Amino acid sequence: MKQPLTQKICFLGAGSMAEAIIRGLIDTKLLEPIRISAVNRSNAKRLQELSRRYGITIPQAEADKDRLIRDADIVVLAMKPKDAGAALASLASLLHNEQLIISVIAGISTDALMKMFGKELPIVRTMPNTSSTIGLGATALCFSKQVSEEQRRWAEAIFASVGIVKIVDESLIDAVTGVSGSGPAYIYYVMEAMIEGGIQLGLTPETAKELTVQTVLGAARMVQITGEDPAELRRKVTSPGGTTQAALEVMASYRLQEAIIQGVRRSAERAVELGQQLDPSRDQ
Ligand SMILES: NC(=O)C1=CN([C@@H]2O[C@H](COP(=O)(O)OP(=O)(O)OC[C@H]3O[C@@H](n4cnc5c(N)ncnc54)[C@H](OP(=O)(O)O)[C@@H]3O)[C@@H](O)[C@H]2O)C=CC1
Ligand SMILES: O=C(O)[C@@H]1CCC=N1
Numbered sequence: 020m021k022q023p024l025t026q027k028i029c030f031l032g033a034g035s036m037a038e039a040i041i042r043g044l045i046d047t048k049l050l051e052p053i054r055i056s057a058v059n060r061s062n063a064k065r066l067q068e069l070s071r072r073y074g075i076t077i078p079q080a081e082a083d084k085d086r087l088i089r090d091a092d093i094v095v096l097a098m099k100p101k102d103a104g105a106a107l108a109s110l111a112s113l114l115h116n117e118q119l120i121i122s123v124i125a126g127i128s129t130d131a132l133m134k135m136f137g138k139e140l141p142i143v144r145t146m147p148n149t150s151s152t153i154g155l156g157a158t159a160l161c162f163s164k165q166v167s168e169e170q171r172r173w174a175e176a177i178f179a180s181v182g183i184v185k186i187v188d189e190s191l192i193d194a195v196t197g198v199s200g201s202g203p204a205y206i207y208y209v210m211e212a213m214i215e216g217g218i219q220l221g222l223t224p225e226t227a228k229e230l231t232v233q234t235v236l237g238a239a240r241m242v243q244i245t246g247e248d249p250a251e252l253r254r255k256v257t258s259p260g261g262t263t264q265a266a267l268e269v270m271a272s273y274r275l276q277e278a279i280i281q282g283v284r285r286s287a288e289r290a291v292e293l294g295q296q297l298d299p300s301r302d303q
Pocket of ligand 2: 125196200201
């Protein structure tokens with residue numbers, strides 16, 4: 020097991036992505052709950068729920084909020100892109116350059132964040148996904164030049180506690196959003212359709228769901244364990260003139276693969292748009 024971290028971490032934004040990471044940190048004992056705090060905009064009930072569930076610190080009064088942010092060694096920005104402008108402007112005066120800033124916000128570049136803060140800070144821009152909740156996340160990281168070696172290790176350890184970590188150039192983070200940030204939703208979408216197909220053919224919803232879940236799990240693990248390409252594994256399922264070929268021909272007639280590729284591309288493009296809405300000077 021990795022050496023536990025001794026830093027204090029404050030999550031700014033206490034939604035699903037923050038909870039996924041908090042849970043991983045605690046489950047893997049990378050950080051003790053006492054070193055973790057979370058603040059949000061207004062939803063006190065949500066903070067109480069997280070505090071009850073994980074034993075983390077939450078502000079007891081408005082003034083506590085600023086103190087938790089100021090005292091943290093690591094501040095994780097985990098609000099929606101649309102809320103980031105207002106949140107980050109009010110945050111600038113609380114941040115100092117001994118802190119590491121980790122952003123999970125889709126689309127917003129490290130340059131744009133620094134512009135919003137009005138100062139140069141060590142920033143790790145990340146793109147995780149919600150499978151981090153169960154330790155099976157896929158996260159890409161990139162670093163601003165102010166990030167020290169030690170801070171890189173903190174960031175890598177934090178996201179390694181909830182899944183796999185890939186270091187990428189910042190120019191590729193939006194592509195990661197298209198593949199694995201939004202990716203779980205594509206798979207759920209396919210699963211919904213498989214379950215519905217099964218129900219239409221007479222299976223109970225429970226049986227259709229169980230069979231679908233095991234099929235998706237098994238297919239992903241087959242790729243991982245055998246190391247074979249998905250295309251090759253698909254070929255092995257597809258007997259000439261058989262049932263799978265018949266199914267895939269129908270799916271191809273609906274251009275399913277093309278639809279997914281275009282969806283991945285559109286997600287990445289949308290990340291760029293979200294960033295531009297906050298940083299009109301961005302020229303991509
Ligand atoms: N969900 C996902 O699959 C992924 C999300 N991301 C990124 O993670 C970020 C968060 O997403 P997600 O967890 O889904 O969002 P949620 O809507 O679940 O949570 C957002 C949180 O941000 C808080 N918030 C809003 N404004 C402020 C503010 N001014 N100060 C402090 N907190 C604030 C909200 O508080 P309140 O409820 O009080 O308003 C809420 O707790 C997004 O930027 C998204 O791009 C990245 C990868 C995957
Ligand atoms: O949909 C979104 O904007 C966020 C970013 C990646 C996954 N969810």
